[in-house]
Amino acid sequence: MIRIQNLTKAYNGQKVLDGINLDIAEGEIIVVIGPSGTGKSTLLRCINYLEQPDAGIISIGDTQVDAAHASRKSVLKLRRNTSFVFQNYALFANKTALQNIAEGLITVWKKPKPQALQEAAQILSDIGLADKADSYPASLSGGQQQRVGIGRAMASHSQVMLFDEPTSALDPEWVEEVLQLMKKLAHRKQTMVIVTHEMDFARDIADRVIFMEGGRIVEQGPPQKIFSQPDDDRTRAFLRKVLR
């Protein structure tokens, strides 16, 4: 169970997150939608302290971090309980697919190298890239690179995976294989928070859709409700634009 209480963040005096409250159940798939510049990325980044929130409490399992007095130790614990999939993959260019996945197991989880490599190999085969173990990112397609990015997140077995527009940087031909892998994780009840503009995918995969605007949660509910009968005019206006 994840609880986000009153999460607040400003840049240059401008509130980007304006008191976000959110409870996420174990195994729940949350999709966050909303116009750009509305704080979606900042929300994900604050959940695992890639950005330090100005205020608010994040609780994941037995880890609780209050922005008012966040110790380094509790932030590290929070990071270990979360994993992040970036829009631009953020792979190490000078490491192979296998090494990219093993890296966090060695540096963050302090696993012995042989064990880390063995676990990484298992994940590579799970994501259908066993034959690419020794390939460097530059020789992989965008879709394959992002699958490695997801594989890296899978390696840490974290309580929640955070996806920030995981398919936005991809050529259209590679989008589907990445979405398929995410669906596979959803079927395994991996808790996920996904920011995406892929509305069909959102409708398909989400247990709950959250519409954000202006740093706030405007409306949330099951996809059937949000996509067909949203309550708020702002949600309707946004969906009119993106669904046409």
Ligand SMILES: Nc1ncnc2c1ncn2[C@@H]1O[C@H](COP(=O)(O)OP(=O)(O)O)[C@@H](O)[C@H]1O
């Ligand atoms: N590191 C930063 N420094 C200053 N402003 C930022 C920074 N990150 C984001 N912002 C601003 O915060 C607002 C929300 O950004 P973001 O969370 O990236 O929105 P979204 O992901 O919904 O497009 C935008 O106005 C953006 O310019």
Ligand SMILES: [Mg+2]
């Ligand atoms: Mg963003």
